Amino acid sequence: MNNASLGSIFLDALLINNFVLAVFLGICPFLGVSGKFATAWRMGVSVIFVVSVSSLVAYGANQLLLAMNAEYLRIITYIVIIASTVQLVEMFIKKTSPALFRALGIFLPLITTNCAVLGVALFQTAREYSLAQSVVFGLGASCGFTLALVIMSVIRERLELSDIPDMARGTAMVLMLAGILSMAFMGFAGMGAG
Amino acid sequence: MSSHSHGAVTVNSGPENAEVFFSGLWKQNPVFVQALGMCPMLAITNSVRNAIAMGIATLFVLVCSNALISMVRRIVPRQVRIATYILIIATFVTIVEYLIKAVSIPVYKALGPFIALIVVNCMILGRAEAFASKNTVGKSILDGLGMGIGFAIGLLCLGSVREILGAGSFLGIPLFGPNYQPWVLFLLPPGGFFTLGGWLLVFAWWKNRQRRQKDLALGARA
Numbered sequence: 001m002n003n004a005s006l007g008s009i010f011l012d013a014l015l016i017n018n019f020v021l022a023v024f025l026g027i028c029p030f031l032g033v034s035g036k037f038a039t040a041w042r043m044g045v046s047v048i049f050v051v052s053v054s055s056l057v058a059y060g061a062n063q064l065l066l067a068m069n070a071e072y073l074r075i076i077t078y079i080v081i082i083a084s085t086v087q088l089v090e091m092f093i094k095k096t097s098p099a100l101f102r103a104l105g106i107f108l109p110l111i112t113t114n115c116a117v118l119g120v121a122l123f124q125t126a127r128e129y130s131l132a133q134s135v136v137f138g139l140g141a142s143c144g145f146t147l148a149l150v151i152m153s154v155i156r157e158r159l160e161l162s163d164i165p166d167m168a169r170g171t172a173m174v175l176m177l178a179g180i181l182s183m184a185f186m187g188f189a190g191m192g193a194g
Numbered sequence: 195m196s197s198h199s200h201g202a203v204t205v206n207s208g209p210e211n212a213e214v215f216f217s218g219l220w221k222q223n224p225v226f227v228q229a230l231g232m233c234p235m236l237a238i239t240n241s242v243r244n245a246i247a248m249g250i251a252t253l254f255v256l257v258c259s260n261a262l263i264s265m266v267r268r269i270v271p272r273q274v275r276i277a278t279y280i281l282i283i284a285t286f287v288t289i290v291e292y293l294i295k296a297v298s299i300p301v302y303k304a305l306g307p308f309i310a311l312i313v314v315n316c317m318i319l320g321r322a323e324a325f326a327s328k329n330t331v332g333k334s335i336l337d338g339l340g341m342g343i344g345f346a347i348g349l350l351c352l353g354s355v356r357e358i359l360g361a362g363s364f365l366g367i368p369l370f371g372p373n374y375q376p377w378v379l380f381l382l383p384p385g386g387f388f389t390l391g392g393w394l395l396v397f398a399w400w401k402n403r404q405r406r407q408k409d410l411a412l413g414a415r416a
Binding site: 021022023024025026027028031072073074075076079080083112113114115117118119122123126166167168170171172173174175176178179180182183186 | 229230232233236237276277280281284285287288291292306307310311313314315316319379382383384385386387388390391394395398399402
């Protein structure tokens with residue numbers, strides 16, 4: 001059992017150990033869909049959805065696996081949970097808000113292979129978080145992912161018209177920007193006590 | 195030309211075996227050309243030892259899952275193929291996790307949750323969907339070997355730069371003597387981004403140069 005307070009877990013996952021910029025999870029969507037603010041924002045919101053639900057279900061599943069003494073099934077269980085959560089969220093959004101469903105488009109199914117989602121489930125297990133802590137951790141981590149994605153997309157939109165050397169266009173430039181952002185986020189390290 | 199050394203590989207339609215193997219190393223390199231599997235690439239490469247361990251683990255999972263997926267490619271219905279691929283990959287990742295735990299506890303601790311995260315390495319699922327689901331077992335194994343080694347080379351490029359600059363050592367052996375002031379930033383997260391960005395810049399510069407030379411040669415002939 002881990003006895004960190006809920007507020008510190010949230011801030012830690014959101015800023016201090018930001019999932020994208022400090023732990024390196026969810027880099028592929030971070031590089032891939034950070035070109036436009038609108039898509040980045042939608043992607044972020046759907047990740048928050050999926051992470052919250054899957055971290056809740058993964059907590060329950062882990063208790064079940066522990067009770068059955070079957071920890072070796074953990075990775076397979078988690079990936080099945082995530083894949084079905086994505087499917088569920090997809091059906092739910094399609095039913096309740098067709099407009100949002102159309103807006104999210106291809107990004108929804110792609111969340112299955114976003115390592116931030118599996119990362120949340122694995123980290124909350126490794127740190128032995130309780131149910132409330134797991135949910136808050138999932139929320140903080142996915143909000144942190146959205147924050148990094150949105151910041152990057154805004155920077156990239158502004159850089160669209162600027163004069164960048166030919167060879168630095170594309171991924172190389174995004175990685176350099178991410179490095180600078182990551183240095184800025186290191187400033188939050190002083191806030192965390194543990 | 196490699197059909198002699200791989201007796202089980204049958205040569206039929208599709209790309210040549212040697213071409214399949216070498217495209218992963220250079221032309222289709224998963225790291226520098228396709229920019230896939232970036233998360234372990236950045237997170238694990240703060241020392242050469244971790245990079246090598248991660249490279250071998252990923253190579254093993256990639257080769258095994260490619261082989262199995264290629265074997266079952268005619269049985270699996272199209273609608274559930276992605277789920278099947280992920281389950282196959284997850285099985286091999288579990289095997290690797292327990293293997294590493296059995297071989298070396300320090301390496302297991304250093305890689306931490308990133309061993310389990312091999313499941314969602316988009317490069318592996320990408321090869322399953324793009325190659326193993328359409329080609330013979332032999333070719334899929336070759337493709338897995340080429341891509342896996344290409345990925346490991348990328349990890350090694352990053353890991354060595356970061357360890358040499360950030361700790362002044364290579365594989366734990368000090369390089370610059372006791373007066374070297376380590377450039378710690380390169381062991382921290384920003385260093386990962388900067389190093390990978392730097393390598394991509396070098397590759398882009400190299401490709402630009404080659405293209406310019408080709409253009410010049412064409413211009414001279416015309």
